Amino acid sequence: MLKNTPKPASLSHRMRPLVTNPSRQPRARTSMTSPFTFSRHSIAKFTRPDQNEDRVLSLPRSGLGAVFDGVGGEDGYIGSLVASQTIRAHWKKVLSTHPRVSSEALFPCSAIDLRATLDQIIMEAHERLCAESVRRTKDDGSPLRPCTTIALVALCQDPDSTACKLICAHVGDSRIYLRHANGTFERVTDDDGFFSLLVARQMLTPEDARRIDQASEPSQLSHLERSYFDRRNGITQALGDRVDPSVHITEVPFESGDRVLLCTDGVHDNLTDEEIAEVLGEKARTSVARKMVLRALDVSRQETQGILRSKQDDISALVISRNY
Structure with missing residues (x-):
């Protein structure tokens, strides 16, 4: 298969006084609690x-x-x-x-x-x-x-x-x-995509497939390579497809x-x-x-x-x- 397919808070005119609770001690801050x-x-x-x-x-x-x-x-x-x-x-x-x-x-x-x-x-x-x-x-x-x-x-x-x-x-x-x-x-x-399909069929080398996939300017691609690039969203398998x-x-x-x-x-x-x-x-x-x-x-x-x-x-x- 181929896939182609807060509003700003209003500000009060008065600042509310800061209320502290002396019975509560500030929590110790740890720089990292989890690995x-x-x-x-x-x-x-x-x-x-x-x-x-x-x-x-x-x-x-x-x-x-x-x-x-x-x-x-x-x-x-x-x-x-x-x-x-x-x-x-x-x-x-x-x-x-x-x-x-x-x-x-x-x-x-x-x-x-x-x-x-x-x-x-x-x-x-x-x-x-x-x-x-x-x-x-x-x-x-x-x-x-x-x-x-x-x-x-x-x-x-x-x-x-x-x-x-x-x-x-x-x-x-x-x-x-x-x-x-x-x-x-x-x-x-x-x-699992179009480039992998071209590599498997020996129409592209893995190096060329990666180069085309990473292009950022049209001038980096030939006419044929641009046609490949434009089809890079096609996928060859997915969960839920008819084939496992x-x-x-x-x-x-x-x-x-x-x-x-x-x-x-x-x-x-x-x-x-x-x-x-x-x-x-x-x-x-x-x-x-x-x-x-x-x-x-x-x-x-x-x-x-x-x-x-x-x-x-x-x-x-x-x-x-x-x-x-």
């Missing part, structure tokens, strides 16, 4: 702000995060919603079946097979979406086909050390990026000072990897996802000005920082 910070932000396409077909799932206490990009209007809105709800529910079952040291502790990396567990959970979401397509129809009587991409990470920790891993899973073209504490940056996932997807799963170390980004194509279509790395390197842990989304939004608003990468879309980001 991980989850930052999330999602906005709808600015031309239809009332319906966001993306979803962000953020479960800091149990070390799970995911983004979903629904495919195809009303179908996609339901697809990302149902998939997100299903992943959350099944992850809760995993937590209840495999008790941890505490409710806020990560899984020990050796406690369960997280790769197999995530594959099973994601396929449960796929099967739920397929079931929805059987029992639901649209208002006009046509069949519903709720589909969605997914990019998901689960954190686990070695109980005998501070070593931590990210188990990364994805289907479709939502991506996972990792910025290391030393500033090095990598894309963890490869899209292959879930891509990998694991990477997650060390002190590292950051991982999960984002929908509203981010990486509008921003190059270099621009994403720049925002991901900013210091503010709690607002980095919002900054990423707003920067992508700025570019998306320029679509009518002929900016090559500009694309109107829902935009979502989840950034997990390892603080120590």
